[in-house]
Amino acid sequence: MSAVLQARPGQGVVITHHLPGQERLLPAAALEFLADLHRRFEGERQARLSARRARQQAFDAGALPDFRADTAHIRQGDWTVAPTPAALLDRRVEITGPVDPKMVINALNSGANCYMADFEDSTAPTWSNLLTGQQALRTAIAGALVFEAGGKRYELRPEREQAVLLVRPRGWHLDEKHVLVDGARIAAALFDAGLFCYHNAHVLAGKARGPYFYLPKLQSMEEAALWEQVLAAIEAALGLPHGQIKVTVLIETLPAAFEMDEILHALKDRIVGLNCGRWDYIFSYIKTFRRHSDKVLPERGQVTMAQPFLRAYSELLIQTCHRRGAHAMGGMAAQIPISGDADANTAALARVRADKLREVTAGHDGTWVAHPALIPLAREVFDARMPGPHQRQVARADVSVSRDDLITPSRGTISRQGFENNVEVCVRYLAAWLAGNGCVPIHHLMEDAATAEIARTQLWQWLHFADGGSEPLSLDDGTPVDFVLLERALIGLPARLAAQPNLPGAGHVSEAIGMLDRLTHAEELAEFLTLPAYERID
Known part of the structure; x- marks a missing residue:
């Protein structure tokens, strides 16, 4: 069922889809708040997307990504990011997943240090999914989320036992077609992050729990600077101190790997770490070099983090983060437990263990899992090699990564x-x-x-x-x-x-x-x- 709802007469905000009760989540004041973000930042978002297209056209014509000459002073400068809040000092095991109520409860109760509630790659953005997810997080933050299904009742553990919540909004490239401002779709990123902050920022700030975000799909320092402007505007509009909102950026595009210092610098008042988003990074590598016949990768199963170009990316991220006082988060092992086949399950868990051992030995400060059953294994590996809350003292001065190290493909x-x-x-x-x-x-x-x-x-x-x-x-x-x-x-x-x-x-x-x-x-x-x-x- 569709309906048209206005934030206020003359405010130019319409919602093209209707679900029962959505007005409680999208009152006129919230829509006006979102509309203001759209009007202030949509022009710059479109400029950033246009710059992406121009950059890709250059790659298609044979250009290669490289470290920027115009930002050498940032890479060579002696600076650090703002201090990390206490809630994010120990992030050794993070679980990720979608934002349906059952997942939210299970993830917060999972025993992981952090839960990344994902509106992006693991959520299909139906209007129902988006509003259900926003409401589930809002109710969970209030301590009242309950879910019942199949005769089972799921409830949250006491707050002190819950994982720290981080939210991943959708990337700059995506629109939210269900919300129109002055006839144009609002950016999905602004809808996800803006609505979450509108309802939850003050509660989370009062608990010294954020708001905290994971920012996806960035390709340049300018895109990071746009996030800085947006988040500063949200803080100002909601009466929060500058830097209250903290972020971790996923380095999951090939162009961003050449601008890690610059991205940290653009967000230095609020960034607490970078993450090796390995799967999107491989996707970005293929897309960046789609017209380069000398950079075709073998089948996915052979493109592991042990390959030189991916190892270089991981080690450069660790070196860069630790130099700047930020966490260097490891990536996702996609394996899940296998029931009914003990040998296959043992082999799968051995691959996870080896991957997490590689990460902690290299100097990562934490890692991701997709399934709660893998949390004890990941924690065991990191506890054995990382007795403190992180290992930012590991400088990795031995790492020296060139442009060619990051772009030479694996063979197979x-x-x-x-x-x-x-x-x-x-x-x-x-x-x-x-x-x-x-x-x-x-x-x-x-x-x-x-x-x-x-x-x-x-x-x-x-x-x-x-x-x-x-x-x-x-x-x-x-x-x-x-x-x-x-x-x-x-x-x-x-x-x-x-x-x-x-x-x-x-x-x-x-x-x-x-x-x-x-x-x-x-x-x-x-x-x-x-x-x-x-x-x-x-």
Whole structure:
């Protein structure tokens, strides 16, 4: 059901979708607050997105990312970021996940140090999901969130036993189509962060718990500076002291890896750390070099953090953060526990353990898990090697990373299984996303938009490899990687998926196959899978 609601006569704010009771979450004053953010910052957001497009055009023409000459003084300067609040000093294990009430309760109760409530890669942004998530967080912060299902009742533990809450709003590239200001869609980032702060900032500040955010998909210091302006404006509008809102930035795009000092500097009054968003980073690497035939990556399973270009990115992040007094957070292990197969589960847990051991040994101050069952394992590894709340004293002076270290691709192969797995992950994730589910277990890995994007962009690049003037790629068995191979994989997929019980998004499989087919055949690589998909929900 649709309706048009105005914040106030003449204020120019309309909501294009209606859910019962949404006025309590979106009163006129909240809409006016959001509209002011839109009017002040939408022009600069569009300028930043235009700069992204121009930069990508240069990469497509053969340019390579590099450290900026105009900001050398920032990299060479002697400065640090603002002190870290007590609640964020120990972040050794963080759990991430969507914002439905059950997940919010389980994550806050999980025993992790922090919970990143994710409006971005693990939430399909239906209007219902967004408002349900905002209300769940608001109620949880008030200590009153309860969820009942299947005869079970879920309640929050006492606040002192809960994980510290951080919220990830959507990135600058996304719109919120359900809220129009003066006829234009509001930025999804402003809607998510603004509405959360409007309802919760004073309560969290009173508890010395924030508000705290994870900022995604940044590509430059200018985009970080835009966040600084937005958050400072929110603080001023709500009567909070400057710097009350703290942020951690995900370094999950290749261009951002060359501007880590600059991003920290742009947010130095409020930033507390950077995070190795490894899956989006791999996706960004593929997208940045989509037209570079000498930088094609092998199948996803071979692109691990042990590869030199990813190890260089991780170690540079640690060195940069610790020099500036910030946390260097590790990334997500996508494995989830495997029931019914003890050997497979043991192998999966061994991969998680090895990954977390690599992180803590390298100097990371904490790590991410996707499933509560992995928290004890991650904590055990970090406790053994990191007795203090962090290890920012580990300077990593031995690290010296050049431009080529960050962009030289790993070598490997593409197997038939690897190709078909990319097709299956894309279709299954997209089908689930269209049905409102943004976080899907597939083959014992927790897939979200970032991992699906790796699969999608790899397929496009492999299939368009000849555009660079080279011979088409081949599988490791000699089969050409071409559109015939894709068509066979797509034709055979519905029957395979039909045999799987309780498949998320089963009713959208045909639609997802059609979308993937169009996206891979397109002459230009779509910037994000979720942009065309967003127009098909609600």
